Amino acid sequence: MATGLQPSQLAIVINDAEPNSVEVGEYYRQSHAIPAANIVHVSIPNRPAKLSADQFAQLKGRINEQLKPGIQAVLMVWSAPYAVECNSITSAFTLGFDAAQCVKTCDPGKPSAYFNSTVTQPFTQLGLRLSMLLPVDFVEEAKAVVDRGKASGFAVPKASAYYLRTTEASRNSRAAFFPPDGVVNQRKLTIKNIKANSLEGAQDVMVYQTGMSKVDKLDTLRFLPGALADHLTSFGGDLRGNGQMSSQRWLEAGATASYGTVTEPCNYWQKFPNPTVLLRHYLSGVTALEAYWRSVAWPAQGLFIGDPLAAPYASYRR
Numbered sequence: 001m002a003t004g005l006q007p008s009q010l011a012i013v014i015n016d017a018e019p020n021s022v023e024v025g026e027y028y029r030q031s032h033a034i035p036a037a038n039i040v041h042v043s044i045p046n047r048p049a050k051l052s053a054d055q056f057a058q059l060k061g062r063i064n065e066q067l068k069p070g071i072q073a074v075l076m077v078w079s080a081p082y083a084v085e086c087n088s089i090t091s092a093f094t095l096g097f098d099a100a101q102c103v104k105t106c107d108p109g110k111p112s113a114y115f116n117s118t119v120t121q122p123f124t125q126l127g128l129r130l131s132m133l134l135p136v137d138f139v140e141e142a143k144a145v146v147d148r149g150k151a152s153g154f155a156v157p158k159a160s161a162y163y164l165r166t167t168e169a170s171r172n173s174r175a176a177f178f179p180p181d182g183v184v185n186q187r188k189l190t191i192k193n194i195k196a197n198s199l200e201g202a203q204d205v206m207v208y209q210t211g212m213s214k215v216d217k218l219d220t221l222r223f224l225p226g227a228l229a230d231h232l233t234s235f236g237g238d239l240r241g242n243g244q245m246s247s248q249r250w251l252e253a254g255a256t257a258s259y260g261t262v263t264e265p266c267n268y269w270q271k272f273p274n275p276t277v278l279l280r281h282y283l284s285g286v287t288a289l290e291a292y293w294r295s296v297a298w299p300a301q302g303l304f305i306g307d308p309l310a311a312p313y314a315s316y317r318r
Helices: 019-031 053-064 089-095 099-103 122-126 139-151 248-253 275-283 288-294
Strands: 010-015 039-042 073-077 130-133 159-165 182-184 189-195 205-210 223-231 257-261 302-306
Touching: 010 019, 019 073, 019 139, 039 053, 053 089, 073 089, 089 130, 089 302, 130 288, 139 223, 139 248, 205 275, 223 248, 223 288, 248 257, 248 302, 257 288, 275 288, 288 302
Parallel strands: 010 039, 010 073, 073 130, 130 302, 159 189, 159 205, 205 223, 223 257
Antiparallel strands: 182 189, 257 302
16 A cells, blocks of 8 residues: 655644745745645754754754644754764654664664555554655755655656666675666666666666765766665765765755765665665655655664655555
């Protein structure tokens, strides 16, 4: 059963201390027809990259007290904060802050009850409100992500999913889960496995998953509305970091949602989106938020970003 998250079930959290958050949050609400009652207001001065566990507990309390019954998911409309100590802010919100992971970030993570799940009401059924972050450093770029998320529901395009095995061997830990080459005729999707460090010139990208610290040639690609893209590396979720490519670069290049870890996870495949699981759920018609969350087994350190309601295969929901 793939019913998919509905706009009425999504809350938008706006940081009133940040004008970009206010503007983009309202744009998102109007674009996706989110009820005005689903808007949550908080104030986070100075845009810190990271919160302490205590600071986050206060923030989460302020959010929770404003959430209406039936809210299954939350979109935080800001670029920072994106971490809670060693956790991502999205995982800390959805699963609760995991202090044990911060003792040694390279230890295995706690399993997510939502991994590879078909639960349609995660809060009602599991007590988990899924969450995603929409970065707003640049208002027009953020609005473009929203526009792509909205456009993704209008038609099913002829598209491709690209899986790259690279020369950075330690970052190929999930390559065993790349779906095999082939065509999913009912979805007009071609699956392509490539041995290369970058994809160049593709004009039909719906999924792009790879393992590199920095992904080149993104400016040569055309991402279709609703496209998912991510790279397995240590600090993709450190949106302000400059040692490795930020997952935000995917959104700037035209993807609609992405994922990255905010602290050193080591290369457990379980801490990154599982390609087979991600593709299967996305093609079933669920949203980007649901597909991405279902694809990560140990998500404590992982930051989910983009438009949560993107759903290019929504017409196939049953």
